Amino acid sequence: MERVVDEVVLSRAEVADSTVLPDRYARPDEVGDGVVVGDDENYEVPLVDMARLLDPDSSEAETAKLGSACRDWGFFQLTNHGVEESVAQDMKDSTTQFFRLPLDKKKAVATKAGGVEGFGHHFLGASRGKLDWAESLVLKTQLMEERSMEFWPADPAAFRSSLDKYSLEMSKLTSRLLAFMASDLGVEPEALAGAFRGKKQTVALHHYPPCQHPDKVLGITPHHDGLGLTLLLHVDDTPGLQVRRDGRWFPLDSLPGALVINVGDMLQILTNGRYKSPEHRVLADAERGRATAVVFQEACVGGMVRPLPGLGDARYRAIEYAEYFEGNYTALAEGTRFVDSLQISVTHDEKEV
Numbered sequence: 352m353e354r355v356v357d358e359v360v361l362s363r364a365e366v367a368d369s370t371v372l373p374d375r376y377a378r379p380d381e382v383g384d385g386v387v388v389g390d391d392e393n394y395e396v397p398l399v400d401m402a403r404l405l406d407p408d409s410s411e412a413e414t415a416k417l418g419s420a421c422r423d424w425g426f427f428q429l430t431n432h433g434v435e436e437s438v439a440q441d442m443k444d445s446t447t448q449f450f451r452l453p454l455d456k457k458k459a460v461a462t463k464a465g466g467v468e469g470f471g472h473h474f475l476g477a478s479r480g481k482l483d484w485a486e487s488l489v490l491k492t493q494l495m496e497e498r499s500m501e502f503w504p505a506d507p508a509a510f511r512s513s514l515d516k517y518s519l520e521m522s523k524l525t526s527r528l529l530a531f532m533a534s535d536l537g538v539e540p541e542a543l544a545g546a547f548r549g550k551k552q553t554v555a556l557h558h559y560p561p562c563q564h565p566d567k568v569l570g571i572t573p574h575h576d577g578l579g580l581t582l583l584l585h586v587d588d589t590p591g592l593q594v595r596r597d598g599r600w601f602p603l604d605s606l607p608g609a610l611v612i613n614v615g616d617m618l619q620i621l622t623n624g625r626y627k628s629p630e631h632r633v634l635a636d637a638e639r640g641r642a643t644a645v646v647f648q649e650a651c652v653g654g655m656v657r658p659l660p661g662l663g664d665a666r667y668r669a670i671e672y673a674e675y676f677e678g679n680y681t682a683l684a685e686g687t688r689f690v691d692s693l694q695i696s697v698t699h700d701e702k703e704v
């Protein structure tokens with residue numbers, strides 16, 4: 352992975368004078384693949400208000416809004432989420448300070464051969480030999496006993512405690528959201544909560560430096576999140592994230608104080624396809640850098656990734672968690688989608704009848 356980290360180094364050095372874009376970042380065809388919905392068309396990425404979910408007077412209407420956001424978009428912005436402001440601010444500050452460190456300091460927590468955790472570049476395989484215009488730090492945050500502290504930066508000094516507190520807040524927020532999702536789906540709240548409880552959580556901190564060729568580079572290659580639920584904190588207000596819906600890319604701007612939540616493939620399977628795990632990507636900005644802190648929550652039922660009971664005939668075959676994880680990782684590297692291979696086809700259903 353050392354080589355990969357060095358690639359990130361180059362991108363950083365070239366940022367200062369990037370009039371000529373190195374070939375390994377140039378992928379204009381991929382950037383141009385799909386129409387981007389512009390300012391001329393009104394659209395609204397769903398907004399869900401946690402205060403309204405919690406208020407008995409508005410809870411039913413807001414739960415329906417949450418449900419349709421998860422079915423139609425798989426993405427929503429969450430306001431009044433109840434995450435302590437200082438905890439979110441400390442996470443933002445630690446993220447900013449970490450990426451500002453000189454490269455050799457960041458390399459103190461570089462990824463190791465064959466591993467995912469640590470500082471480096473993580474979407475290489477999926478991008479068919481081209482590099483994403485990003486540097487990232489990936490860490491396992493839950494379960495506590497699975498943390499590899501060697502990858503947790505000691506600099507900035509507040510980093511570890513910021514992430515520790517933020518990680519717990521995200522676990523709590525996930526539980527709060529799941530109760531309303533269960534209500535929308537009409538499943539036992541405990542069935543959905545239990546699928547996530549005590550499961551793994553991973554954080555990815557991303558930094559996308561400004562790029563003089565925003566029409567030629569991708570901050571992150573188009574992908575679907577393979578895990579359960581994704582909670583994204585914008586560290587700044589630089590735009591970049593886009594969600595694919597009906598074949599078109601919808602930019603999703605940073606809304607002050609809101610978190611961006613999206614459905615991952617595991618939740619799509621758990622909900623038997625009711626909720627959609629959407630494709631998304633990140634573009635670079637010509638003027639400003641962008642950073643995000645992204646938390647991924649995993650889910651499984653009795654060691655299996657499978658649809659919850661009560662949601663009709665299973666549309667996905669049940670698979671052991673470890674097998675899912677491996678398959679998903681391989682598919683991501685190949686630019687395919689593992690969840691597709693789990694789908695029970697209609698012809699198969701018909702044969703069974």
Ligand SMILES: O=C(O)CCC(=O)C(=O)O
Pocket residue numbers: 555557571576583591592631633643645
């Ligand atoms: O940084 C972003 O806006 C998106 C990151 C993302 O999609 C991911 O980490 O899976």
Ligand SMILES: [Fe+2]
Pocket residue numbers: 574575576631
């Ligand atoms: Fe993602």
